[in-house]
Amino acid sequence: MTPAEIWQVARTISPGLGIATVYRALRILMDMGTVEVVDIPGAPPHYERKHPHHHHHFLCESCQRVYEVEACTSGIDQTAPPGFLVKSHSLTLYGVCAECAGKVAASSAA
Numbered sequence: 001m002t003p004a005e006i007w008q009v010a011r012t013i014s015p016g017l018g019i020a021t022v023y024r025a026l027r028i029l030m031d032m033g034t035v036e037v038v039d040i041p042g043a044p045p046h047y048e049r050k051h052p053h054h055h056h057h058f059l060c061e062s063c064q065r066v067y068e069v070e071a072c073t074s075g076i077d078q079t080a081p082p083g084f085l086v087k088s089h090s091l092t093l094y095g096v097c098a099e100c101a102g103k104v105a106a107s108s109a110a
């Protein structure tokens with residue numbers, strides 16, 4: 001979620017809450033290690049609960065929402081040149097989410 005999205009949700013619980021409060025709270029949560037920033041090229045920074053497990057992201061180019069993708073192509077680490085040590089990787093899929101795809105082509109919903 002972006003701070004603006006979090007703010008929208010938070011305001012339904014606590015009307016009158018300022019977005020500065022959201023940023024402040026996020027900073028505290030980041031210091032605590034509860035929340036991390038996900039930097040996705042082409043999207044505003046997203047904040048999400050820190051995951052103990054490995055995952056990836058999907059950026060919908062239509063609504064700019066970021067989704068978590070649990071699957072991983074385990075062979076990706078083998079694409080590094082010989083002798084290179086891969087410690088981690090991050091992968092972002094770009095496309096159109098089911099919701100947005102449904103708006104465009106309502107017939108092809110899975």
Ligand SMILES: [Zn+2]
Nearest residue numbers: 060063097100
């Ligand atoms: Zn979308």
Ligand SMILES: [Zn+2]
Nearest residue numbers: 054055072073
């Ligand atoms: Zn992976």
